[in-house]
Structure formats: C-alpha cells, structure tokens
Amino acid sequence: MELFSNSTSLYFFSAILQANAAIIAIVGVFGIFKIQPFQSGIETIKFSLSMERGITTGFWDVDPSIISIFNPLNIEEKYKFMNEKVRSSVAREILENWINVEKDILTFKTTLINPILLISIGIVLGAFGLILANTIHNLGAIVEFLVLLIGSLFQCLIVYAALVLMFDALELEVFKDNKLQNWIIRNRNK
Numbered sequence: 614m615e616l617f618s619n620s621t622s623l624y625f626f627s628a629i630l631q632a633n634a635a636i637i638a639i640v641g642v643f644g645i646f647k648i649q650p651f652q653s654g655i656e657t658i659k660f661s662l663s664m665e666r667g668i669t670t671g672f673w674d675v676d677p678s679i680i681s682i683f684n685p686l687n688i689e690e691k692y693k694f695m696n697e698k699v700r701s702s703v704a705r706e707i708l709e710n711w712i713n714v715e716k717d718i719l720t721f722k723t724t725l726i727n728p729i730l731l732i733s734i735g736i737v738l739g740a741f742g743l744i745l746a747n748t749i750h751n752l753g754a755i756v757e758f759l760v761l762l763i764g765s766l767f768q769c770l771i772v773y774a775a776l777v778l779m780f781d782a783l784e785l786e787v788f789k790d791n792k793l794q795n796w797i798i799r800n801r802n803k
Contacts, residue, residue, distance in 0.1 A: 616758070621757070622747075622749050622750050629764060633771065634736070637729070637736075644721075648718060651714055659680050659711075662680055662704070682694070683711070688719070691711070691715075692712065728775050728777075731774050742760070742764060
C-alpha cells in the first residue's frame with residue numbers, strides 16, 4: 614500500500630503556488646492602500662505650499678515654484694535644498710514634514726522586501742516541485758514525505774512573514790504630529 618498517490622505532490626505544489634499567488638495579491642493590495650495615505654499627505658503639503666501669498670501672513674519668503682524643484686529630489690538632496698534655499702521657518706517645517714512622509718514611504722517599501730523575497734522563493738520552489746512531482750514521488754514515500762513537510766514548513770514561514778509585514782506597517786502614520794496639519798488648515802482659512 615502506497616502512502617502517497619501519484620498526484621499527491623502535484624496537488625500539493627499546485628496548492629502552494631496558488632496560495633503564494635494569493636499572498637502576493639493580498640500584500641500588493643495592502644501595500645497600495647497603505648501607500649495612498651502617504652501620497653495624500655504629500656499632496657496636502659504640496660497644496661499648502663502652492664497657496665497664494667496673500668492668504669497667509671508671513672508664510673513665504675520662497676517662490677511657490679519650489680514644488681516643481683523640490684518634488685523630484687531624493688531625500689538627501691531635499692535636505693540640502695531646504696537648508697540652502699528656504700529661510701522661512703514655517704516653510705522649512707512643512708518641507709521637513711514632506712521629507713518625513715517620504716521617509717515613511719521608503720520605510721514601508723523596505724518592509725515589503727523580505728516577505729516578497731520569501732514569497733518569490735516559495736513560488737520558484739513550488740514551480741520546481743510541480744515540475745519534479747513525479748520524480749519526487751518515484752524516490753519513495755519517505756523522501757516525498759520530507760519534501761512535503763519542508764514545503765509545508767516553508768509555506769508557514771511565508772504566511773507568518775506576510776502577517777508580520779502587515780502588522781508592522783499598520784504602526785506607520787502619515788502625520789505623526791498633527792500640529793503641522795492643524796496649522797495648515799488654520800492658515801488656509803485666513
């Protein structure tokens with residue numbers, strides 16, 4: 614009596630591939646929805662920087678075209694530009710908040726790397742397992758059992774990594790200090 618049928622490995626590796634594809638889809642959707650508030654925060658900052666000079670008092674000593682210059686710069690260049698070109702303490706505070714939001718986006722994207730790498734490895738191993746399913750089955754029940762056990766444990770690691778990513782990312786906030794956002798709203802109405 615055989616412990617595993619000819620199709621056990623095929624079903625197993627097929628299910629692993631489907632599960633990993635679903636995990637990538639969930640992490641992708643989660644990532645998109647998590648990055649949107651960050652982008653919204655940057656858009657709020659851009660809007661506050663592009664307000665007309667007459668609406669706010671003492672706000673500007675820089676040209677509103679700063680947005681088109683500041684936007685494409687990387688974080689280090691933004692700090693350098695802000696320190697060299699911007700004299701208004703309020704404008705500096707707003708630009709620093711912009712930089713902090715971009716740092717949060719970068720931190721979030723960095724947290725995606727390890728789980729996506731693990732999922733990718735799982736997909737590649739699952740594809741090889743699917744291709745070699747008959748060979749694995751022909752090696753004997755013990756070898757097939759060990760391969761399926763290792764595959765199951767690795768899949769548990771992948772699911773754990775994806776869950777840790779989601780819970781870690783939930784702790785990031787777009788505006789850590791609402792005083793700046795409240796200041797923008799108050800001065801917009803003046």
